Amino acid sequence: MRNSLPLVAPVRGFSEEEFQLRTHRAQVQMAEQNLVGLLLMTEPEVRYFTGFQTLFWQSPTRPWFVFVPALGKPVAVIPAIGAQLMHQTWIDDIRTWSAPTPSNDGISLLVDLLLPLSTSRARLGILKGHETSLRMPLGDWEKLVESLPGLQMVDATNLVQGLRMIKSPAEIEKLSYICSVGSEAFAQAPEFIAVGMPLEEVFREFRRTAIALGADDAPYVVGGADQGGYSDVISPPSRRPLKVGDVLMMDTGCTWDGYYCDFDRNWAIQRADDQAKRAYDVLWRATQAGIDAARPGNTSRDLYLAMSTVLSEMDGSGGDIGRLGHGLGMQLTEQPSHAAFDETVLKENMVLTIEPSLSYGNGLMMVHEENIVVGPITSRLLSTRAATELPIIG
Amino acid sequence: MRNSLPLVAPVRGFSEEEFQLRTHRAQVQMAEQNLVGLLLMTEPEVRYFTGFQTLFWQSPTRPWFVFVPALGKPVAVIPAIGAQLMHQTWIDDIRTWSAPTPSNDGISLLVDLLLPLSTSRARLGILKGHETSLRMPLGDWEKLVESLPGLQMVDATNLVQGLRMIKSPAEIEKLSYICSVGSEAFAQAPEFIAVGMPLEEVFREFRRTAIALGADDAPYVVGGADQGGYSDVISPPSRRPLKVGDVLMMDTGCTWDGYYCDFDRNWAIQRADDQAKRAYDVLWRATQAGIDAARPGNTSRDLYLAMSTVLSEMDGSGGDIGRLGHGLGMQLTEQPSHAAFDETVLKENMVLTIEPSLSYGNGLMMVHEENIVVGPITSRLLSTRAATELPIIG
Secondary structure (H helix, E strand, C coil), X not given: CCCCCCXXXXXXXXXXXXXXXXXXXXXXXXXXXXXXXXXXXXXXXXXXXXXXXXXXXXXXXXXXXXXEECCCCCEEEEEHHHHHHHCCCCCCCEEEECCCCCCCCCXXXXXXXXXXXXXCCEEEEECCCCCCCECCCHHHHHHHHHHCCCEEEEXXXXXXXXXXXXXXXXXXXXXXHHHHHHHHHXXXXXXXXXXXXXXXXXXXXXXXXXXXXXXXXXXXXXXXXXXXXXXXXCCCCCCCECCCCEEEEEXXXXXXXXXXXXXXXXXXXXXXXXXXXXXXXXHHHHHHHHHHHCXXXXXXXXXXXXXXXXXXXXXXXXXXXXXXXXXXXXXXXXXXXXXXXXXXXXXXXXEEEECCEEEECCCEEEECCEEEEECCCCEEECCCCCCCCCCEEC | CCCCCCCCCCCCCCCHHHHHHHHXXXXXXXXXXXXXXXEXXXXXXXXXXXXXXXXXXXXXXXXXXXXXXXXXXXXEEEEHHHHHHHCCCCCCCEEEECCCCCCCCCHHHHHHHHHHHCCCCEEEEECCCCCCCECCCHHHHHHHHHHCCCEEEEECHHHHHHHHHECCHHXXXXXXXXXXXXXXXXXXXXXXXXXXXXXXXXXXXXXHHHHHHCCCEEEEEEEEEEECCECCCCCCCCCCECCCCEEEEEEEEEEECCEXXXXXXXXXXXXXXXXXXXXXXXXXXXXXXXXXXXXXXXXXXXXXXXXXXXXXXXCCCCXXXXXXXXXCCCCCCEEEECCCCCCCECCCCEEEEECCEEEECCCEEEECCEEEEECCCCEEECCCCCCCCCCEXX
16 A cells, blocks of 8 residues: 555544534424424434434344424434434434334334324325335335324425535535545555456455545445446446456445445556547546536536536437436435436535546446535535546556 | 465356246245235345346435236336346346436336236235335335226235245355355454454454455444443444453454355453353353254244243343344345244245344343354354354454
8 A cells, every 4th residue: 555644534423513403404494394293214314313323224124213303302213222322312312112023113102202293184294205215114104104194294305305415514524534535545546456357356455445544334336347448337346357458447435434425437457549538538528517517506407418518529328327426425326416307406515426427439338426515606526536538557 | 364265255146047946936926826926126126036236226316126027037127227237137128217317217117017917906016014115215106006006015025035035055155155254354353453453443454354355345344342241232333442351242244246144253352251251151052052943943933032041041131132133145134033023934045143142230231143054954054153262362
């Protein structure tokens, strides 16, 4: 590993004031929308309002619930195995059961909590919209709805995602740190990438490097390598050895304290053909157009159009990826989407990926990606900008 | 790292025959239950029937669907970004859309596929039961149900989980390999664990070791360390340095080719008190009782009772973990649960964790865990059995 200065990690966690502020902002909107509360059950939402952070969500066995009332602190309704950890957060009202209990996994606790609110068609906010899922058994959800006939379940996706899209200074500090770790890992990658190395080994060494540099983990490492480009960006790595003339792309989501970076790098192995160089150049400039367009007042659609204009020099389809970037934070991909359909107005402290892709040649594609934070007037890079020309390594 | 023989990884992926057999077995049961098909949308289920494997599921943005018909091959209804990868599987009928499209994320494609089946209250199997979730927006699910009034949505959780519980020889080979990698990583851990090392660094070095030894990743690394025991097993690691007299536990889910190991190890730092030694001994023998009881014909409840009998020498509560082990495979935790409520009959080729825990002293706990495969008569360890006495290291 290179002899570079170690990256200095910020403090883990958040102040209690941060959770108070998040809750207050939710409650202001809940009042406007006449909601008696929010019932949340997905990892980022539970963490956003409580600070409860654990890898244990990887186990699908137990549901976890947080209720954000119209007034007062959130209430946790969780498996007893999480009580000790939840007691370390700012939450006071923690209701637990011995989970798993398939016949009643938190349902009667939720009914006890919500039934008193269940009068005159009171409105309870839940997440039903784009990029959400129901992290509890559908059968249990149906039972819960049936037990609360006086509650109207209304969609609060925009409310919650709208809050989460704007990052706090402490969140931006975490995101900035993990982007620095990712940038340094990519900077060191040419030192271990060599012709003949199977892609699987490249990915393995990248993970080890990122973790050594300070990432808690590198859960998302994908990419491809083939002659003059690659044809897929979501496959697991193969044992195929890198060859002279390959274009190699690695895309990573590294994490620190529960926040992701998400960007990629492209390299040519020993030599690059003109087509690959040209694709790289078009993508570099498309990325720049996206970064330049990322100003408060512009929309995600504006970013998409700014990038598309440059991409159309070589290819108008934008590949099959469906969008040219997205939000970034506690999840690898968050709202908004840089796509024609998304008219989300950009605001200061949104953290975004700028991710143009293009198709060229015989079924090849290339993707660039950078991470930025929107400032008061322009945006600022969180990742170290990729080289202006396709780097030749190996 | 020690100079040990490298572990030899099996071949990645599965033969087409394996997917044919999985589909055939599902279809036999679908016929018995009078189902016109199964609609699946969660990662392990999509992978089980198609072989589609990608880390891209970490992005919550796009839903993915597989329909397993009563006869014939599964049909994939997926975002276009996955088409190239899905074409490498045994699936022929691949229907794609440019996702994300929040207004219609696969819904009209599903309606086109399912509406012809939608006659005379035909029964469509979906997952509504324990350990399942709805990995699509609830609002989209409601739209889909409304568009298919002739289809009765019935719970097929037992059908699908029942198939997945019994592992094939190729699955057992993958599980055996990743358990060997995990065992070797734990064997090497005492070489880098030292008094004064923050727990965060212990976890980081463990991850790097497991990946170097051949794990694709070590997504689940949790544990605790404190004087004479620990009080929590799901927290992220702290910066607290290891102290003389600590009991350190690390629990890991490492992955290889999409399959998990899940077991832990306990160590005392430089010295151990009698209480910690006794807890270790009781847990070692409880684990052995669980392993010995893991025979075809016994139930998960029998395993629970066999372990509880030993645990009651020191503590009858079994902590707040809710069960004493579970199934293992494509997920860190799968069916069944070793708990009083679970009367699942054990069968040959089930892969299980044996995971007794106990509470002792002033709020301390300890957990042991091993991984086994049930054989024709007895069970066989996949993890290298923990030392009989609490190892003193550091």
